[in-house]
Amino acid sequence: xxxxxxxxxxxxxxxxxDMRMLTLFSEQYGKISAxxxxxxxxGKLKSSLAIRPFTLGRYELYKNRDGYRMGRSETLxxxxxxxxxIDRYMEASFVLEFTDKILEENAPAPAIFQLLTDYFDALxxxxxxxxxxxxxxxxxxxxxxxxxxxxxxxxxxxxxxxxFLFHVESGGAVCRECAGDNGLIYRSDSDIIDKIKxxxxxxxxxxxxxxxxxxxxxEMNDLIRRYTRYHLDISDxxxxxxxxxx
Ligand SMILES: [Zn+2]
Numbered sequence: 151x152x153x154x155x156x157x158x159x160x161x162x163x164x165x166x167x168d169m170r171m172l173t174l175f176s177e178q179y180g181k182i183s184a185x186x187x188x189x190x191x192x193g194k195l196k197s198s199l200a201i202r203p204f205t206l207g208r209y210e211l212y213k214n215r216d217g218y219r220m221g222r223s224e225t226l227x228x229x230x231x232x233x234x235x236i237d238r239y240m241e242a243s244f245v246l247e248f249t250d251k252i253l254e255e256n257a258p259a260p261a262i263f264q265l266l267t268d269y270f271d272a273l274x275x276x277x278x279x280x281x282x283x284x285x286x287x288x289x290x291x292x293x294x295x296x297x298x299x300x301x302x303x304x305x306x307x308x309x310x311x312x313x314f315l316f317h318v319e320s321g322g323a324v325c326r327e328c329a330g331d332n333g334l335i336y337r338s339d340s341d342i343i344d345k346i347k348x349x350x351x352x353x354x355x356x357x358x359x360x361x362x363x364x365x366x367x368x369e370m371n372d373l374i375r376r377y378t379r380y381h382l383d384i385s386d387x388x389x390x391x392x393x394x395x396x
Contacts, residue, residue, distance in 0.1 A: 160250040181253040186220035204229040231274035241280045244389040272358040
């Protein structure tokens with residue numbers, strides 16, 4: 151059976167017999183593995199372009215009982231600006247690896263697909279503080295996947311209020327009494343909760359011109375990394391090491 155879908159390559163590995171295995175995030179079928187001939191990667195053929203990273207492509211796939219095989223591909227949009235800047239490149243590489251980890255194979259995830267495209271689009275235009283967009287991406291992905299932190303009431307006692315602390319392991323906001331009772335140590339305050347709420351209800355487009363002070367940015371980045379590590383079991387990303395060495 152032959153199918154056609156838009157997609158973004160998450161990863162590729164060389165295998166035997168002049169073949170490669172591609173991990174493709176397809177719009178229609180979610181994350182899939184597809185075998186491709188090395189020829190597809192060579193030369194200046196128009197079809198070879200869609201296999202570069204940070205490219206939105208259209209892919210023809212042949213499905214059989216062993217899985218997918220890659221046919222022709224064409225570039226719909228190449229996000230050149232990402233590959234040309236080291237900060238953008240590292241952030242986008244991290245996001246590809248993160249996305250690879252959060253997706254299950256053969257499970258369509260159209261909202262994440264749209265989010266990833268919007269992220270590339272915004273990242274290509276952004277001129278500084280690239281990591282803010284990455285944090286935005288992660289918060290939105292967490293929400294789409296159903297792991298949103300609870301922010302409107304205390305996770306422990308259910309009390310509603312404003313002056314809350316964010317506790318990663320508890321999964322969201324905690325009031326000061328519960329925090330005291332449990333002897334929990336927090337670095338984050340209600341200000342960061344307001345920021346996460348704001349990010350959650352705004353589109354990437356609305357956020358792409360927003361800049362945080364360095365301390366707030368570092369705190370947000372750290373918080374969302376710890377949150378995804380604890381709640382989504384996302385850890386040991388190769389690209390994360392690169393980012394933390396910056
Ligand atoms: Zn409480």
